[in-house]
Amino acid sequence: MFKRLRSRAKPAAYVICEAETVEATQEALQVRACGGRTRLAERAQTRIMMCAVVFVFIFAALGVRLAYVSFGQIKPAARLASVSVADAPRPEIVDRQGALLATDLPMIALEVAGREVWDPHEVATKLAAVLPAIDATALEKKLHEGRYVEVRADLTPAERRAVFDLGLPGVRFASRVKRFYPQADLGAHIVGHGEPGKGGVMGLEKTANNWRAEEPLRATIDIRVQQVLEDELAATMQTFSAKAAWGAVMDVATGEVIALASLPDFDPNAPGAAPADSRRNRATYDLYELGSAFKSFTAAAALEDGIASETSTYDARGRFRVADRNISDFHGENRILTLSEVIQHSSNIGIARVAGDLGPARQKAYLRRLGLFEALPIELAENRSPQLPAQWGPVESATIAYGHGISVTPLHLLTAFSTVVNGGIYHQPAFVVDRDVRGQRVFSENTSAVMRRILRRVITDGTAEYAQAPGYFPIGKTATADKPSAGGYDRNARIASFVGAVPGFAPRYAILISFDDPQPTEDTYGYATAGWNAAPTFARVVSRAAPLLGLSPVNEATALEAFVSGELARYQEASLGSSTTERLQ
Amino acid sequence: MIRITTIFLCMLLAAAAAGRYRAEVSVKETRSELRRLETSKLEELRAIQMLRAEVAYLENPNRLSKIAQAKTDLRPSEREQLLTARQLAVIMNGDDAEVARSDDSAPGDVITNAIAMAQLADAE
Numbered sequence: 192m193f194k195r196l197r198s199r200a201k202p203a204a205y206v207i208c209e210a211e212t213v214e215a216t217q218e219a220l221q222v223r224a225c226g227g228r229t230r231l232a233e234r235a236q237t238r239i240m241m242c243a244v245v246f247v248f249i250f251a252a253l254g255v256r257l258a259y260v261s262f263g264q265i266k267p268a269a270r271l272a273s274v275s276v277a278d279a280p281r282p283e284i285v286d287r288q289g290a291l292l293a294t295d296l297p298m299i300a301l302e303v304a305g306r307e308v309w310d311p312h313e314v315a316t317k318l319a320a321v322l323p324a325i326d327a328t329a330l331e332k333k334l335h336e337g338r339y340v341e342v343r344a345d346l347t348p349a350e351r352r353a354v355f356d357l358g359l360p361g362v363r364f365a366s367r368v369k370r371f372y373p374q375a376d377l378g379a380h381i382v383g384h385g386e387p388g389k390g391g392v393m394g395l396e397k398t399a400n401n402w403r404a405e406e407p408l409r410a411t412i413d414i415r416v417q418q419v420l421e422d423e424l425a426a427t428m429q430t431f432s433a434k435a436a437w438g439a440v441m442d443v444a445t446g447e448v449i450a451l452a453s454l455p456d457f458d459p460n461a462p463g464a465a466p467a468d469s470r471r472n473r474a475t476y477d478l479y480e481l482g483s484a485f486k487s488f489t490a491a492a493a494l495e496d497g498i499a500s501e502t503s504t505y506d507a508r509g510r511f512r513v514a515d516r517n518i519s520d521f522h523g524e525n526r527i528l529t530l531s532e533v534i535q536h537s538s539n540i541g542i543a544r545v546a547g548d549l550g551p552a553r554q555k556a557y558l559r560r561l562g563l564f565e566a567l568p569i570e571l572a573e574n575r576s577p578q579l580p581a582q583w584g585p586v587e588s589a590t591i592a593y594g595h596g597i598s599v600t601p602l603h604l605l606t607a608f609s610t611v612v613n614g615g616i617y618h619q620p621a622f623v624v625d626r627d628v629r630g631q632r633v634f635s636e637n638t639s640a641v642m643r644r645i646l647r648r649v650i651t652d653g654t655a656e657y658a659q660a661p662g663y664f665p666i667g668k669t670a671t672a673d674k675p676s677a678g679g680y681d682r683n684a685r686i687a688s689f690v691g692a693v694p695g696f697a698p699r700y701a702i703l704i705s706f707d708d709p710q711p712t713e714d715t716y717g718y719a720t721a722g723w724n725a726a727p728t729f730a731r732v733v734s735r736a737a738p739l740l741g742l743s744p745v746n747e748a749t750a751l752e753a754f755v756s757g758e759l760a761r762y763q764e765a766s767l768g769s770s771t772t773e774r775l776q
Numbered sequence: 777m778i779r780i781t782t783i784f785l786c787m788l789l790a791a792a793a794a795g796r797y798r799a800e801v802s803v804k805e806t807r808s809e810l811r812r813l814e815t816s817k818l819e820e821l822r823a824i825q826m827l828r829a830e831v832a833y834l835e836n837p838n839r840l841s842k843i844a845q846a847k848t849d850l851r852p853s854e855r856e857q858l859l860t861a862r863q864l865a866v867i868m869n870g871d872d873a874e875v876a877r878s879d880d881s882a883p884g885d886v887i888t889n890a891i892a893m894a895q896l897a898d899a900e
Contacts, residue, residue: 239778246785253792291832297822373832418837735852744858
């Protein structure tokens with residue numbers, strides 16, 4: 192209880208006291224109001240003031256809240272944002288031009304709860320009338336048993352409306368998300384596929400498991416070029432009754448893979464429908480002895496080390512014996528050949544002699560720098576380390592010089608070949624756009640220019656005359672390798688390959704074409720070597736794909752001038768400018 | 777004075793209650809509208825997604841190639857059908873003798889004869 196006391200000298204003093212103690216101080220103080228009406232009025236006034244203060248505080252709080260609600264920013268509820276994330280749990284995969292390769296599609300599932308159905312026959316019959324594909328008898332049987340049945344997992348909106356209009360009891364609709372691959376089997380080994388509950392299990396789909404869902408995963412492939420590559424591979428594979436085929440197109444300036452095919456292939460929309468063998472990516476996972484294409488690496492290493500020049504000569508007569516191994520030529524010229532002719536005529540003897548001059552240590556060093564000793568650091572899980580010989584002596588050095596005794600993936604070969612012809616810079620292959628594509632120099636520009644001239648002669652005066660693509664002046668190397676078998680090599684089973692680049696005078700794209708065990712035909716006079724199947728396929732791919740890639744045909748004078756001068760920069764400048772534009776689009 | 781203050785405060789209380797009620801109703805309506813828009817947006821996005829997938833399927837190069845082979849005489853372009861922009865400009869200027877020299881141009885954009893013919897027709 193408060194009592195207001197006032198002393199004579201200083202009237203505005205307050206003390207807190209009990210009613211009984213007031214009497215003790217009455218002599219010193221003058222009691223002005225301790226009872227009656229005045230006292231009650233003062234008390235009421237105090238209470239009203241206190242209430243007023245409380246009201247003012249409440250009104251002030253309400254006012255502030257009112258102003259905030261009226262004029263403030265309302266944050267969207269968290270659940271609204273989470274809806275869209277839940278509906279798009281996996282990122283889209285698109286090609287370098289933005290064409291859709293894989294996406295999530297919202298689907299409507301039709302389910303029927305058997306226990307809630309009054310007349311299973313009626314429900315099954317009416318549903319079958321609207322959805323002819325379903326088996327009415329089987330459905331009726333399941334409903335009789337009271338089972339919960341998912342009739343269809345992919346209703347269209349029109350079908351949903353039709354079923355809804357039937358007004359059947361026990362019928363329910365549920366939301367589903369289906370992964371859809373609109374390009375079907377095109378680029379299937381790069382795109383990969385997923386499995387329910389596991390996400391992506393192969394190819395870029397597996398890479399997408401760790402990708403931000405909001406942004407599409409942009410693959411380096413161009414679906415148009417992919418179609419050209421697959422189309423031509425399939426046609427030749429059929430003509431030559433080959434067991435399998437694979438190929439790839441690579442941007443030599445960045446290492447980006449523009450197309451990569453492995454046949455037979457599969458449809459990612461129904462991966463289980465194809466045998467497991469068809470789902471294997473032969474171009475990045477399988478190891479092969481890819482044969483004579485390795486001669487270009489050996490020759491480039493010899494040129495770079497200064498132990499050989501374009502005109503250095505090598506005795507390719509008869510046979511060449513290294514330790515206990517006799518080396519002979521398939522395209523036997525049986526004469527002394529220049530280094531250029533060794534490559535042109537694919538002389539095993541000549542290149543084995545070059546390797547002998549180079550020595551195993553330097554040969555290994557160059558092949559290592561070409562990335563042929565380790566698994567490629569690509570975005571696809573389907574890749575493997577090369578298979579190297581247990582020991583690398585003179586015999587191994589000689590055979591590896593022409594691509595026997597070392598097994599690499601086809602993509603290894605293409606990447607190394609790109610390095611030889613692109614000015615000498617090694618770029619790691621990439622399947623996702625905008626990855627770091629800085630390269631490492633392996634060969635000088637001069638070595639690369641000499642190799643381009645030599646590899647051009649392979650087509651004009653060597654083993655690959657059918658690789659000619661008018662206007663694009665391709666360069667390249669054939670490679671026909673016997674397949675390993677128990678105790679040696681099978682002379683009747685081969686891998687026929689052609690690895691080349693266009694335009695030959697200033698390469699922008701390297702292309703690999705390979706066939707597993709192609710058979711001779713009447714048109715090829717009983718031959719099934721790379722010059723008869725892989726080389727012409729390469730030429731057709733170039734003719735069809737080059738315009739899509741923005742390559743313009745030139746006349747012979749221009750090409751000749753570029754080959755002789757070896758000026759890569761002048762021609763690559765225009766090419767790379769175009770490439771940058773493509774990337775920006 | 778006290779009575780006036782009390783009445784004023786009561787009126788203020790009533791006004792505040794009414795204001796808050798209106799604000800709450802407005803917020804509810806706005807949220808409801810927002811939800812409707814979000815749902816509508818989601819449905820639109822789904823429809824767009826379906827259409828994009830459909831377009832991608834229809835533009836599948838394998839599918840188009842089969843249709844082109846079955847229904848048209850279209851074939852992959854040949855080297856002779858391709859011109860650079862510079863060559864095209866020379867042809868359009870009517871100086872055929874210059875075409876050979878202009879063939880020396882560095883790699884650049886590629887224009888098919890079909891486009892060239894169309895542009896020539898427009899020029900005429």
